[in-house]
Amino acid sequence: MPEMIDNPQRVLRLTEKFAKVGFWQVDIAAERVFWSREVFEIHGRDESLGPPALTDAIRYYHPDDVEMVQSAVDDASKTGLPFEFNAARIIRDDGTERRIYSKGEVETDADGSPQRIHGVFRDTTAEYEQAQALRAAKSRLDLLVESGVGIWEYDISAQQILVSRKFSNMLGFGGEEIRVAYRDFINAIPSADRELVDTTLQRHSETDDPYLIEHSARRKDGSVMWVRSRGKLERDQRGTGRRIVGWTEDISSSRRTQIQNQTIFDTVPAKIWLKDAENRILRLNKRAAESMGGSVADFEGQNTYDLFGEMAKKYHDDDLAVINSGAPIRGMVESYTPNEGETGWVTTDKIPLGQDGKFDQLLVVSTDITSLIEAENRVRESEERFRLAADGASVGIWDWVDIESETEVWSDQFYRLIGYDRDELPASLNAFGDLLHPDDRPAAFAAVDAHFTERKPFEVEYRLKHKTKGYRWFLGTGQAAYDDDGKPVRMVGSIQDIHDRRVAEENLSEANTELERFAYIASHDLQEPLRKIQQFSELLLIDHGETLKGNGEVYLNFLMDAADRMRKQISGLLEYSRAGRAAVNIQTCDVAAIAREVWADFSASLDADGASLEIDGKATIQADPELLRRLLFNLIGNSIKYRHSERPLSVKIHVENDAEGQSLSVSDNGIGFDNSHANDIFKLFNRLHRKEVYPGTGLGLALCERVMHLHDGRISADGRPGEGASFNVVFPQPT
Amino acid sequence: MKVLIVDDDDGDVMLTESCLHSNDNRLEIVRAFDGADALTLLEEDSHRPDLILLDLNMPGIDGHKTLESIRKTEGLQTVPVVIFSTSSSQSDIERAYRNCANAYVQKPADLKNFQKTITNIQAFWLHTARTVKSA
Numbered sequence: 001m002p003e004m005i006d007n008p009q010r011v012l013r014l015t016e017k018f019a020k021v022g023f024w025q026v027d028i029a030a031e032r033v034f035w036s037r038e039v040f041e042i043h044g045r046d047e048s049l050g051p052p053a054l055t056d057a058i059r060y061y062h063p064d065d066v067e068m069v070q071s072a073v074d075d076a077s078k079t080g081l082p083f084e085f086n087a088a089r090i091i092r093d094d095g096t097e098r099r100i101y102s103k104g105e106v107e108t109d110a111d112g113s114p115q116r117i118h119g120v121f122r123d124t125t126a127e128y129e130q131a132q133a134l135r136a137a138k139s140r141l142d143l144l145v146e147s148g149v150g151i152w153e154y155d156i157s158a159q160q161i162l163v164s165r166k167f168s169n170m171l172g173f174g175g176e177e178i179r180v181a182y183r184d185f186i187n188a189i190p191s192a193d194r195e196l197v198d199t200t201l202q203r204h205s206e207t208d209d210p211y212l213i214e215h216s217a218r219r220k221d222g223s224v225m226w227v228r229s230r231g232k233l234e235r236d237q238r239g240t241g242r243r244i245v246g247w248t249e250d251i252s253s254s255r256r257t258q259i260q261n262q263t264i265f266d267t268v269p270a271k272i273w274l275k276d277a278e279n280r281i282l283r284l285n286k287r288a289a290e291s292m293g294g295s296v297a298d299f300e301g302q303n304t305y306d307l308f309g310e311m312a313k314k315y316h317d318d319d320l321a322v323i324n325s326g327a328p329i330r331g332m333v334e335s336y337t338p339n340e341g342e343t344g345w346v347t348t349d350k351i352p353l354g355q356d357g358k359f360d361q362l363l364v365v366s367t368d369i370t371s372l373i374e375a376e377n378r379v380r381e382s383e384e385r386f387r388l389a390a391d392g393a394s395v396g397i398w399d400w401v402d403i404e405s406e407t408e409v410w411s412d413q414f415y416r417l418i419g420y421d422r423d424e425l426p427a428s429l430n431a432f433g434d435l436l437h438p439d440d441r442p443a444a445f446a447a448v449d450a451h452f453t454e455r456k457p458f459e460v461e462y463r464l465k466h467k468t469k470g471y472r473w474f475l476g477t478g479q480a481a482y483d484d485d486g487k488p489v490r491m492v493g494s495i496q497d498i499h500d501r502r503v504a505e506e507n508l509s510e511a512n513t514e515l516e517r518f519a520y521i522a523s524h525d526l527q528e529p530l531r532k533i534q535q536f537s538e539l540l541l542i543d544h545g546e547t548l549k550g551n552g553e554v555y556l557n558f559l560m561d562a563a564d565r566m567r568k569q570i571s572g573l574l575e576y577s578r579a580g581r582a583a584v585n586i587q588t589c590d591v592a593a594i595a596r597e598v599w600a601d602f603s604a605s606l607d608a609d610g611a612s613l614e615i616d617g618k619a620t621i622q623a624d625p626e627l628l629r630r631l632l633f634n635l636i637g638n639s640i641k642y643r644h645s646e647r648p649l650s651v652k653i654h655v656e657n658d659a660e661g662q663s664l665s666v667s668d669n670g671i672g673f674d675n676s677h678a679n680d681i682f683k684l685f686n687r688l689h690r691k692e693v694y695p696g697t698g699l700g701l702a703l704c705e706r707v708m709h710l711h712d713g714r715i716s717a718d719g720r721p722g723e724g725a726s727f728n729v730v731f732p733q734p735t
Numbered sequence: 736m737k738v739l740i741v742d743d744d745d746g747d748v749m750l751t752e753s754c755l756h757s758n759d760n761r762l763e764i765v766r767a768f769d770g771a772d773a774l775t776l777l778e779e780d781s782h783r784p785d786l787i788l789l790d791l792n793m794p795g796i797d798g799h800k801t802l803e804s805i806r807k808t809e810g811l812q813t814v815p816v817v818i819f820s821t822s823s824s825q826s827d828i829e830r831a832y833r834n835c836a837n838a839y840v841q842k843p844a845d846l847k848n849f850q851k852t853i854t855n856i857q858a859f860w861l862h863t864a865r866t867v868k869s870a
Contacts, residue, residue, distance in 0.1 A: 524792075527821055531844050532746045538846040539750075567844065 013037065024104075025118035026054060028077075033057055034118075042100060042123045044092035062089030062097065069102075076106045077114045087128050099128040154182065154231070154244040156205055161185045170250055172220035190216045190224055201231065205241040208233045214251065226255030271346075271366040274353075277323050279304045279316045282361065291366075322350045323359045333369070344370035387411075395494040398427070403480070403488050406430055417474070417497050419467035437463035437471050444476065451480055452488045461498065473502035519577035523570045530570070533563040572699035575630075579703060584624045584710050591621055591628070591655050591664060598632045599651075602640055610648030611640075617655035621662040623731055627707045632666070634700040635727050639668035642725065661733050667726040673719035681717055704729075736861055737763040739782070741773040741801060742790035742819070747842065751788065751819075754853040759861075770796025774804055777811060784814060786860045789836075791820040791827055799827075802834040815860045 016022060022038030035043075035051040043060055051057070061069050065088045076083040084103040091097055104119025150167025154160075159182040169175035186198050193215035200213050212230045219225055231246030265272065271288035275281055280303045289296045292307070304312035322329055329350040337343045348366040352359035396414030401407060410427040418425075418435060425431055436444060440462035451458040458478040463471040478493025537560045545553060592615045599613045613636075621628075636651060643649040647669060655664045673681065682705040701717075704727070708715040713731045738755060742748050752764050765782060767773035770793060776782045787805070791798035798818060805811045815837045820827065823841050831839050840856060843849045 524821065527844075528744065531821070531842070534844060535750060535846045535849060536746065542846070 020122060022121040023118070024051075024121055025116060026057075027116050028114055039121050042092075042098065042121060043090065044094050044096070046093075060090045060092075062091060065089050073104070073117065076104060076117065080106050080108055080112065080114070082106075082119075086124060098123055099125045150248045150250075152246055152248065154201060154205075154246070156241050156243055159183070167248060170225075170248070171217065188218055190218055192216065197229070201244065204231060204233055205244060208235075208241075214255070217248075225250060226252045269367065271364075271368075273362075273364040275304075275319060275362045275364060277320065277360055277362075279312060279319065288366070319350065319362050319364070322352050323354075323362050326352050326354075326357065326359050328352060344368060345373040346370075395496045397492070397494050398432070398478075400429065400491040400493075403490060408432065414495060417466075417495060418464055419469065424467075435464040437465070439463075448478070448491075451478065451491075458493065461502065464495065472497060472499040474498060516577050519573060523574040523577070526570050527567065530563050530567050534560055534567070537563070569699070572703070576699055576703050576706060579627065579630065579706050579710070584627065586622050586711075587625055588620050589623050589625045589628050590619060591615070591632075591653070592619060594625070594629050595632050595636065595653050598629065598636050601633075602636060611643070611650075612648070613651045613653070615653045615655070617653075617664075618657040618662075619655070621655060621657050621664065621731055623711060627710060631704050631707045631729065634704050635666040638700055638727075639666065639670055639725070642670040642672075643668070644670050644722075644724075661730060663728060663730040665726055665728040667724060669724040672721045672723050672725050673717075674721050675719050678717045678719060682715065736761075737765065737782075737784040737786075738857075738861070739765045739767060739773065739776065739784035739787045741767045741770065741787065741793070741798070743768055743793045744790065747790070747819075750846075750849060751853055754850045755857055758854055758857055762861075769793045770798065770801035770804075773801055777805065777808065780810075783810070785865075786856075787814060787816045788819045788856070789816055791818060791822055791831070799830055799834060802831065802836060806835050815864065817856055817860060819856075 016036055016038040020038065022040075022042055023034075023036040024039050025034040026032070027034075031054045033051040033054055035045075037047060040047045040051075045052070052060070058066060058070060068085065069088055072083040072085055075081075082103065082105045084101075086101045087099045088102065089097055090100055101122040101124045102119060104117050106114045107116040107118065109115050150170045151164035152167055153162040153164075155162070161180055161182055163171070163173070163178045163180065163185075165175050165177050168178050186194060189197050196213060197215055200211050203209065204211050210230070210232075212228065214226065214228045216224050217227045227248045228251045229246060229248045231244040233241050233244050236242045266286045268285070269287075270285075271291050272283075272285045273281055273288050274283040280301065281299050282301070284296060284299055286296055289299055292299055299307065304316065318329075329348075332348045332350070333345060334348060335343050335345050345368070346366045347369050348364065351363040351365070353361040353363055394413065396417045397411035398414055399409040401409060406428045408427040408429060408431075410422075412422075414427075415422055415425075433441065440460075444460050444462050447456070447458050447460045450456040458476070458480075460476045462474060462476055464474050466472050474495040475498045476493060476495050478491050480488040480491040483489045537556050541553065541556050541560075548556070595613065595615055603611075632653075639651045640649065650669045652667045653664060654667075656662060682701045705715055708729055708731075711731055713729060715727060715729045718726045718728070736759070740748055740751055742751075748766055752766075755762055755764060765776060765784065767776055773787075773789075774796070777784075789798045789801060793801075796804075798820065802816060802818075805814070805816060812835075816835075817838045817840055818831045818836045819840050819842060821842045828839050837860070838856070840852060843852055
């Protein structure tokens with residue numbers, strides 16, 4: 001120590017050396033500059049050159065800083081106050097840049113004019129750079145904090161955690177920095193992740209291994225958030241873990257996505273496995289686990305060889321092929337047979353996973369398509385059945401598959417019916433239109449339109465041109481399928497060869513017309529001679545009766561009687577023929593009223609005592625009133641004619657008219673008949689009884705039958721010999 | 736008084752004639768066998784009858800056509816024409832009245848009614864109608 005004091009020069013050197021501070025002095029009057037060694041050192045100037053001239057010294061400063069330095073020195077000279085500046089730049093002799101700290105004082109004479117300036121000089125480049133780096137780090141940190149990262153500090157020795165404002169804000173604690181006991185901090189974490197966080201922090205405090213964990217955290221309000229945390233251990237000089245500084249990021253939203261993914265993973269109607277090349281199950285979803293008879297935890301991370309032994313090999317070979325080739329397999333259909341139940345079907349996709357064209361994992365997605373296969377089978381079966389039916393049927397089937405398109409499908413029988421081979425005439429709407437007789441086209445197309453728009457049944461008779469036989473008559477039927485909007489989308493129908501029937505019908509209709517005309521004319525023409533026989537027999541009897549001898553008068557009566565019968569038969573025939581030609585005029589008919597009128601007409605000639613007519617049921621039916629009158633006339637007339645001689649006649653009429661249809665029955669308690677004749681009695685001129693006992697024309701019931709035929713209805717008879725007869729007629733339901 | 740019977744049926748004509756004569760034996764009766772025959776007879780003014788009994792169903796020119804011609808002939812429009820036919824057809828009846836027949840009578844089947852009908856026609860058209868007209 002005394003040595004130091006003794007040698008101030010040496011003290012200065014030592015001070016300079018350890019404090020890295022240089023001294024300088026400027027003698028203003030002498031214009032001389034003094035630099036200590038450290039100042040030379042800082043400027044990188046060779047000491048042997050001596051300090052620079054006063055005017056040159058200022059040139060060491062960076063051009064941008066010269067003005068600042070000059071003015072500071074000038075101010076100090078004027079005021080006599082010290083000056084100080086920091087972080088001014090100097091350019092050393094080697095060209096490098098340094099930041100320096102300079103502080104000086106002006107020494108004045110008695111007059112107050114400055115004599116000398118002296119001061120200290122220090123290289124602050126390192127400090128400046130540190131401060132710069134710190135500022136940059138600080139602003140980065142600020143940014144981080146702003147972006148939702150919470151900073152915390154775990155003081156290991158104090159067992160406390162300091163929660164930064166941001167982190168506290170994140171946790172819902174109002175953004176105040178808080179210090180909590182480590183245990184309390186850990187206990188606030190939801191139990192599922194508590195141990196994870198605790199052990200991770202404890203291990204890190206010992207091993208210093210970097211860590212990054214995702215875990216749940218609880219906000220002040222109790223709600224759970226998902227965070228990602230990472231921390232860094234700081235050790236003291238002795239290497240003991242002192243504290244862990246960490247940051248925590250809110251990942252709730254991305255975690256939600258992850259949970260959603262997991263949910264999708266588990267609820268998608270497919271079995272999913274992620275496997276590696278060693279046949280290990282890395283991941284699988286619930287369905288996949290259930291299909292293997294366990295839970296996800298039972299299989300995750302397991303090797304399928306361990307689970308299934310050699311059975312796994314087949315799948316592994318397939319899997320390896322996919323991983324090695326990198327070519328996915330899609331839509332592989334396999335059957336499986338569960339322990340109980342019927343064989344099911346799955347379709348499997350195997351997709352290799354990896355990076356940069358190298359694959360090391362395999363995604364297996366397996367979908368149960370049993371119900372789909374069953375539905376397909378059902379469709380196929382029904383299509384098959386339809387095809388069999390179509391090909392086996394005597395009718396030809398056409399299928400207008402898509403009403404938007406021209407294409408149709410025609411069955412084998414369709415082709416047979418029109419005499420073409422399948423190859424000769426492709427099925428289409430156009431081809432069908434060409435086959436159709438031009439005269440029949442408008443009606444056929446109108447019927448299709450009416451079917452589409454008004455849903456009227458499609459049933460049309462039309463002619464199609466047979467390949468060799470010319471136009472032939474067909475009965476065409478069809479039914480469209482409609483979509484939800486009621487738009488027709490498809491139509492299927494049939495054609496039935498009715499040519500022979502149609503031609504026969506046309507011939508029959510002609511024949512019938514002819515026959516009726518004949519019957520009408522014949523009955524008129526037959527009436528004439530009969531009238532003559534009657535009239536002149538009568539005239540003969542009146543004018544010359546007395547002159548007839550023996551049985552002459554009896555013979556004449558036979559003649560007249562026969563003529564009378566024949567006349568009645570002819571008028572019956574005439575009525576029958578006329579009925580066939582009448583136009584049917586359907587109206588609401590009061591059955592009871594008509595029946596009572598008919599009954600009244602008969603009652604004049606009805607000499608039987610106590611005869612009664614009863615009518616019950618509905619009052620009206622839809623029929624042609626004139627034809628209905630003739631029907632009732634003949635049926636009631638029949639009951640009267642065949643009444644039983646030993647009991648009073650009772651005729652009962654019952655009328656039905658409801659949704660089932662409309663019908664009426666006429667029953668009596670007469671002599672009845674044997675039911676073996678039930679059908680014959682409606683034939684023309686058919687009689688069951690001798691004409692001497694029950695005179696009749698044999699036309700009445702034939703006329704009834706004809707009346708019902710004209711109504712498109714029917715008549716039936718039920719007889720009980722000796723007990724009575726019942727006639728039942730059914731009218732069609734009016735449209 | 737004169738009656739023209741237009742009918743191809745001999746039997747009916749005989750019954751009609753005997754009935755007319757039994758009521759009035761001075762009655763002049765002319766018979767035409769068909770329409771053509773009748774129209775020829777009617778061309779001669781001397782044959783203008785007081786009543787025409789006209790059958791419908793005849794060969795050649797039938798009763799309807801005959802009636803049409805009669806009603807178109809000058810001087811014959813006012814002669815009473817009674818259709819006397821077996822036909823009960825509605826179309827025959829309507830057509831006859833359209834052609835201005837004065838009456839349409841169906842030939843009755845039995846003798847008594849036949850005679851009664853002829854008597855009534857004769858009484859009305861040859862006596863009552865004439866009396867009303869002249870009055």
